[in-house]
Amino acid sequence: MARGRRGRDGTGEAGEAAGEKRKRPPSPPAFSAEWFRDWGRTLFVALLIFLFFRTFLLATFVITSGSMEGTLLVGDFLLVNKTSLGAPIPFTNARIPGYAEPEYGDIIVFRADHSPGLDIVKRTVGLPGDTLRMEGGRLYRNGVAVDEPYVRRNPRQRDEGDARMQWQLPHLLPDPERGEYEPTRDNWGSLVVPPERYFMLGDNRDESLDSRFWGFVERGKMRGRPFFIYFSYDRDALKPVKFLTAMRPGRIGPSPD
Secondary structure: OOOOOOOOOOOHHHHHHHHHHHHOOOOOOOOOHHHHHHHHHHHHHHHHHHHHHHHHHEEEEEOOOOOOOOOOOOOEEEEEEOOOOOOEOOOOOOEOOOOOOOOOOOEEEEEOOOOOOOEEEEEEEEOOOOEEEEEOOEEEEOOEEOOOOOOEOOOOOOOOEOHHHHHHHHHEOOOOOOOOOOOEOOOEEEEEOOOOEEEEEOOEHHHOOOHHHHOOEEHHHEEEEEEEEEEEEOOOOOOOOHHHHOEOHHHOEEOOO
16 A cells, blocks of 8 residues: 655655645634725725726627617627727826727717717718718718618608708808708718718618718717627517517627628
């Protein structure tokens, strides 16, 4: 039978293990002052890590309207990458530089000027310096029709004007033959996008309140790009406890472009 090795003091492995146990400091009694201090430090560090991620790296966003329907559905829960476009530094007007700039077709979450405190998600269709117009619901950029396979339209829905669209007047290209400007949802422009501004549209064009109605989006108001759907459920389902019974597990995964 094999015997345990004996140490120099003759105690062997069992003696060494017992010595290690004796040297280990005892845990503080539950609910003692030291126990509360240890848990307080742990929770404080966890809170700092959470705030760092929420402030500079990631945000969450929930789709609550059908303006992006066809691409993003009501009830989709999104993770937003804040590092790509640069995260704002709290309590300042400065931003941490991002590694990318908005491009055509990018879906972006941004802070709305027309509704303070509200975050919105739309698709980028116009960059600074672009000339945009829409004819019969077809978007033209710099004189060329834009291919938009992601757009959803209802041909039976009537085109209508909206007084909110008069913001466009100062940004129109000069046209001596133009009479009174009467833009509609599907017919407007041509507009020139100013520096540091972007034109954003919803994919569900007939049901989207977007740049057509309330104007350009400032670069500094952009929060980030959605990149992952981490939960989804059908908010209109006629089921009890819809959050559990109307889940859409097939939606979970990378956010569609």
